[in-house]
Amino acid sequence: MGSARLFFVTIETTTTIRKTLCNRDCPDTCGIIATLENGRVTQLQGDKEHPVTRGFLCHRTNQFLNLQYSPDRILSPLIRRGSGFEPVSWAEAMDLIAERLLAIRAESGAASILHYRSAGGMGFVKHATSYFFELFGPVTDKQGDICSGAGEWAQISDFGDYDANDASDLLHAKEILIWGRNIHVSWPHLLPELRAAKAAGTQLTLIDPVHHRTAELCQRHWQPRPGGDFALAMGVARVLFERGWVHPDAGQWCDHLDGFRALAESRSLAEWCGEADLPVDAAEDLAQRLHQGPTTILVGWGMGRKLNGGGSVRALDALGAITGNVGIPGGSVNFEIKRRRPFDLSFVRGNAPRRLTEPLLGQEILAAKDPPIRAVWITAGNPVAMLPDSRTTAHALATRDFVVVVDNFLTDTAEHAHVILPTTTLLEDDDLLGSYGHHYVGVSQPVVERPPNVRSDLEIIQMLAERTGLASELAGDVRTWKRRILAGKLAPAGATLERLEQGPMRNPLATTMVWKDRRFATPNGRAQLMREAPPPAARPTAEFPLLLLSVSSEKSQASQWSRTPEAPLVVTVHPLAACGIADGALGRLESAIGSMTVRVRHDVQQRRDVALVPKGGSLRRGMCANALIRARLSDQGMGAALYDELVRLVPLTAPPQN
Numbered sequence: 001m002g003s004a005r006l007f008f009v010t011i012e013t014t015t016t017i018r019k020t021l022c023n024r025d026c027p028d029t030c031g032i033i034a035t036l037e038n039g040r041v042t043q044l045q046g047d048k049e050h051p052v053t054r055g056f057l058c059h060r061t062n063q064f065l066n067l068q069y070s071p072d073r074i075l076s077p078l079i080r081r082g083s084g085f086e087p088v089s090w091a092e093a094m095d096l097i098a099e100r101l102l103a104i105r106a107e108s109g110a111a112s113i114l115h116y117r118s119a120g121g122m123g124f125v126k127h128a129t130s131y132f133f134e135l136f137g138p139v140t141d142k143q144g145d146i147c148s149g150a151g152e153w154a155q156i157s158d159f160g161d162y163d164a165n166d167a168s169d170l171l172h173a174k175e176i177l178i179w180g181r182n183i184h185v186s187w188p189h190l191l192p193e194l195r196a197a198k199a200a201g202t203q204l205t206l207i208d209p210v211h212h213r214t215a216e217l218c219q220r221h222w223q224p225r226p227g228g229d230f231a232l233a234m235g236v237a238r239v240l241f242e243r244g245w246v247h248p249d250a251g252q253w254c255d256h257l258d259g260f261r262a263l264a265e266s267r268s269l270a271e272w273c274g275e276a277d278l279p280v281d282a283a284e285d286l287a288q289r290l291h292q293g294p295t296t297i298l299v300g301w302g303m304g305r306k307l308n309g310g311g312s313v314r315a316l317d318a319l320g321a322i323t324g325n326v327g328i329p330g331g332s333v334n335f336e337i338k339r340r341r342p343f344d345l346s347f348v349r350g351n352a353p354r355r356l357t358e359p360l361l362g363q364e365i366l367a368a369k370d371p372p373i374r375a376v377w378i379t380a381g382n383p384v385a386m387l388p389d390s391r392t393t394a395h396a397l398a399t400r401d402f403v404v405v406v407d408n409f410l411t412d413t414a415e416h417a418h419v420i421l422p423t424t425t426l427l428e429d430d431d432l433l434g435s436y437g438h439h440y441v442g443v444s445q446p447v448v449e450r451p452p453n454v455r456s457d458l459e460i461i462q463m464l465a466e467r468t469g470l471a472s473e474l475a476g477d478v479r480t481w482k483r484r485i486l487a488g489k490l491a492p493a494g495a496t497l498e499r500l501e502q503g504p505m506r507n508p509l510a511t512t513m514v515w516k517d518r519r520f521a522t523p524n525g526r527a528q529l530m531r532e533a534p535p536p537a538a539r540p541t542a543e544f545p546l547l548l549l550s551v552s553s554e555k556s557q558a559s560q561w562s563r564t565p566e567a568p569l570v571v572t573v574h575p576l577a578a579c580g581i582a583d584g585a586l587g588r589l590e591s592a593i594g595s596m597t598v599r600v601r602h603d604v605q606q607r608r609d610v611a612l613v614p615k616g617g618s619l620r621r622g623m624c625a626n627a628l629i630r631a632r633l634s635d636q637g638m639g640a641a642l643y644d645e646l647v648r649l650v651p652l653t654a655p656p657q658n
């Protein structure tokens, strides 16, 4: 017997560390540290040196490698053949797209093409796609904003613009009112600031119809009726006027103080609080907190996504303005930081001949005439899953002559494409980023090589430009585009590309305080108080006793789940609102436009008129909130009334009623 010999093969592992910024639609724009072993990313961590990130990432990005290396990722251009898709070369895909778009433009005019870009990647170089479609057309674009349209409209009406203070200013606040935000889930890097303020003695109050983890951080949680915020704010205003707690000089910076007072006094305190479904104590408590400020109101975006959303945000602006909690350290009504402000995007002129309203996209595509919408280019968005009335959006896309979708995955939207173009992920992104939650600006840079057959949004639109006579207009490598966007304001102030490539920096042009000295961006420099009530919010009925709230969940970024969620959709309700369905059992959730099988979860801490589901779903897997939600606008700002849909929960044995 020969002697057994063991062979040891030493494989050397090359470990590399690379940094980038997170390009997701999130207020944090984190610094990400990627560890690579032999060219593959094995770990993602938060950058300790990034002043906002402080060394931790959220759940969804911690889990991002599941998506980066998912077997479902699209790795080659795909062309529809019959009912399926076939991989093709880039040349074949782009030749077909150019030929079809040129033909449709020649036959029906450029307005028959719709360009839709959403928030899949927040980098500014992605605006090159908008630029291309202006030059190629201009084509039809979108108007309104599914996300924050109503709230932005409110702040522009009241203060002339929207902007917010650095989070560090929260340390100056004695009171922080978190009005409709789940900080734990959707703004996790504000938590250290809130905890620091709390440790220093600041009182935190949550005003949110939903019970969620952020309630644990707060000393007080008021749980109004969904959409009851306007009424609650009016009750608060009444108390402020009655107790003489309106700032004695408020007339110096507010217009329409009398009109606002008349609005607040148009109903009794008990009536306003009844409307908000809270005791009078709630209005008194909040009035006291505004009075003994400085008080910062962190206005959530959810409140705007209502039939009375614009009016509700205006009411909060007014509470801040009349109590003097604006333009002072610790006193502010923070909606969002104007992310785009320091970037020069003037190459996009906004000259679309026609605009379709984003929240009504499906029905407006179907209704468009002279010319009809024949072709649609969708990038960085999943409108079928994320716009209300998913089935109409899907039908609208399925009935077009030609649809192109640029994405990493075969989404509910991409399923309706004629051509799908695979693009880079957040770890392969090469772009310029700002933030709507803080003032740091920076660049994302690929931390890993992208798969060979994947192209960035910029390269894709350049390939199309080459085939449509616009090559020179779209020319330039990504650094040239970054320079162009920095040239106007940031670079002269020191935020040059070379500087940002060293790491993010605070926007040197950002003010330290918004509305300093209570000077506003309105034409006369004064805050404009509201004088009219918005339309009423939806109210549950005997037929539909629950309001569907489809809000951010920890494990997904809109429809991008880090791991495929288990079907069916989980709906959380108070046990007494479960229609006799046991905790963990199946039921059916029905609205005026659809129904779906759901798994019911009981939670005694929820209101009895609320049904809670995650905001991003999957239509094809029968778990998409937007299949139940009608496409309706918020009162103002062309936002969507996403959180005003009435539903009912029924046992599976009950016959469907629609």
Ligand SMILES: Nc1nc2c(c(=O)[nH]1)N[C@H]1C(S)=C(S)[C@@H](COP(=O)(O)OP(=O)(O)OC[C@H]3O[C@@H](n4cnc5c(=O)[nH]c(N)nc54)[C@H](O)[C@@H]3O)O[C@H]1N2
Residues within 6 Å of the ligand: 025, 026, 027, 060, 119, 147, 179, 180, 181, 182, 183, 185, 186, 187, 207, 208, 209, 210, 212, 225, 226, 227, 228, 229, 300, 301, 302, 303, 306, 549, 551, 552, 553, 554, 555, 556, 557, 558, 615, 616, 643
């Ligand atoms: N994990 C995660 N984080 C995200 C996202 C995500 O999908 N997942 N999305 C990102 C995006 S696109 C955005 S715009 C932001 C979203 O930011 P937000 O919309 O602020 O995020 P949510 O945490 O969904 O908060 C909505 C809150 O509004 C509350 N709400 C609903 N109706 C009412 C009401 O009538 N009155 C009051 N007072 N509150 C109400 C909900 O209970 C919820 O707590 O977050 C970003 N962050």
Ligand SMILES: Nc1nc2c(c(=O)[nH]1)N[C@H]1C(S)=C(S)[C@@H](COP(=O)(O)OP(=O)(O)OC[C@H]3O[C@@H](n4cnc5c(=O)[nH]c(N)nc54)[C@H](O)[C@@H]3O)O[C@H]1N2
Residues within 6 Å of the ligand: 025, 118, 119, 120, 121, 146, 147, 148, 379, 380, 381, 382, 383, 385, 386, 387, 388, 406, 407, 408, 409, 411, 423, 424, 425, 426, 429, 457, 550, 551, 552, 557, 558, 559, 560, 615, 616, 625, 626, 629, 642
């Ligand atoms: N019911 C309900 N609906 C909602 C909301 C809600 O709270 N409830 N929230 C609303 C809000 S706040 C928002 S902002 C919208 C979000 O709506 P969308 O922006 O449509 O959301 P996502 O599902 O994140 O879709 C982004 C897509 O971009 C892709 N992507 C990622 N990176 C890139 C890239 O670099 N380039 C390209 N081309 N694609 C990329 C992703 O794979 C994903 O499919 O949803 C809205 N819809």
Ligand code: SF4
Residues within 6 Å of the ligand: 022, 023, 024, 026, 027, 028, 029, 030, 057, 058, 059, 060, 061, 188, 189
């Ligand atoms: S999604 Fe937001 S919190 Fe998560 S890593 Fe990206 S920027 Fe940070």
Ligand SMILES: [Mo]
Residues within 6 Å of the ligand: 025, 147, 148
């Ligand atoms: Mo959003």
